[in-house]
Amino acid sequence: MKIAFIGLGIMGRPMAGHLVAAGHDVTGHDLQPVDFGGRFADSVAQAVREAEVVITMLPADPQVLAVFPEIAEHAPAGALYIDFSTITPQTSRTLASQWKRTLDAPVSGGEKGAADAVLSIMVGGSQDDFEAARPIFEAVGKTFKLVGGPGAGQFVKAANQLVVGGTYALVAEAIVLMEAAGVDAGAGLDVLAGGLAGSRILELKRTSMLNREFAPGFRIDLHHKDMGIILDAARTAEVALPMGALTAQLIASARAQGYGSLDHSALLKVVEGLSSR
CATH class of the missing domain: 3.40.50.720 (NAD(P)-binding Rossmann-like Domain)
Structure with a gap:
């Protein structure tokens, strides 16, 4: 072609x-x-x-x-x-x-x-x-x-970004919890990745998150834009997305703190900040 x-x-x-x-x-x-x-x-x-x-x-x-x-x-x-x-x-x-x-x-x-x-x-x-x-x-x-x-692909992409953002937030919380408790977070994430909590994010990003390596594959700035699309799509469809709204606020916080050019796995920095880690 x-x-x-x-x-x-x-x-x-x-x-x-x-x-x-x-x-x-x-x-x-x-x-x-x-x-x-x-x-x-x-x-x-x-x-x-x-x-x-x-x-x-x-x-x-x-x-x-x-x-x-x-x-x-x-x-x-x-x-x-x-x-x-x-x-x-x-x-x-x-x-x-x-x-x-x-x-x-x-x-x-x-x-x-x-x-x-x-x-x-x-x-x-x-x-x-x-x-x-x-x-x-x-x-x-x-x-x-x-x-x-027409437009259906964008609604499904909104759903995708909803799940991705929420998963990053939860993986970040899991890392903060394990490290604060003094356990081996790397071994812990290995176990999580092999069980029901396993995800593509755990497969690809757990090592870089543990090492605090946030070179952008997909920037916080772009995920912030996508969360706006998600919340607008929810209004259009007249549904409530409470977890999505919370995730949007965490991503907005990451951007406000100057992390917009980092990978969206840098949500870990926001979660760490909430616990003064």
Whole structure:
């Protein structure tokens, strides 16, 4: 396929590279030149002009809304638009109302998932467009499901970020509890990871959390943005998310304390602070 890929950051760059490796003809664009294995275009218009598929992977709603008019003006009318960004369901639905073939397809798995091409992709849109996009999803992900119509992918991503944020908070509390009690927290987390409390977060992050290594795979700033999406989605669906609201406050506290550029596992620093550890 001829693919335009807009947004070659921490996630987008390896994803675009996997598409090149899978044999697709990929033209990418970002604010600064990026080497991802394909051609780099100096503008969105140049990137999308002959594309069969246009992909965006951008930080938030404002960036997506900023580039979409240029996509709509210059991309071929029959192009499939796939947005891998995490944005509000309302924005995804607005885009779908303005472009005939649109999939909202936010991803989970972080920088490592993107690098290893094992992302989980939750997709909103039509069955036909989902099937047309299958070769793209196969190149960048491991699990991908059509979960409903326009905006549905973003609701599922909100649920994903709800669980991820809450799990980080609880793992942080478990570490603080074990260390304060004088037990071997590393051995304790090994046991937790092998039982019912096991999770992907414990599998991938327990060692770095114990070592207080918070190099960003997914920044607190972005999870703070996502928690806003979650709370807005809850209002839209008219449901109460008390644990989600508490998690949102902990993440907001992390950002207010200057940890926004750190990995979201840095919630441990907030939990430590609450107990003066």
